[in-house]
């Protein structure tokens with residue numbers, strides 16, 4: 001049924017920005033009211049559009065999220081693994097396979113363990129990463145970390161999303177240890193995701209932690225659910241961006257960021 005929506009979304013890749021910006025999910029074409037900008041394209045990716053506004057109510061919802069407790073512990077993994085394993089055995093049978101076939105005997109357990117690893121972001125929370133990593137610093141030039149590898153799982157199809165994340169922020173007397181930006185990406189991406197939410201969560205976490213003058217996050221990603229099904233475009237990439245503070249308000253700052261991540 002959702003097949004119907006997919007071509008519409010991607011046929012509109014270079015279409016009207018205002019129309020695209022309303023679309024909140026990447027692989028289904030459904031609209032969920034999120035307002036982060038998204039574009040889909042064949043390579044090379046187009047100039048990412050800047051995010052549209054970001055109301056205080058929606059950002060506070062995400063803000064609560066970044067402080068929240070972990071939803072899963074390592075002990076939970078042990079407890080839920082037999083159930084997950086049984087579920088994968090059911091999947092194999094449902095696919096017409098014989099779970100007792102020699103090559104598949106250990107597959108349900110392997111798949112369960114792998115899926116727990118792919119979603120290990122649920123075992124961590126952002127606040128732990130930030131502890132001891134925020135420094136007072138009189139630095140007011142843009143900080144950019146680009147080409148951070150990202151591996152996530154599409155929450156609609158449970159197949160991989162992978163790509164690169166570019167982060168920039170303009171400090172306001174506080175900076176974050178550079179490796180921590182990649183850790184934030186890791187924690188949010190190792191969960192079931194849609195690309196738009198991932199982009200926004202990263203930007204909001206940095207905003208909450210550092211209270212910077214502005215933050216920009218751009219993600220370029222390939223969705224296996226698009227590549228292997230749906231429109232089956234091998235080289236299509238989805239580009240999302242969230243711009244907050246001066247990155248949203250000041251075109252010069254935003255352009256500097258976008259130029260630097262493309263250089």
Ligand SMILES: [Zn+2]
Pocket residue numbers: 027028154155156157158223225226
């Ligand atoms: Zn998907």
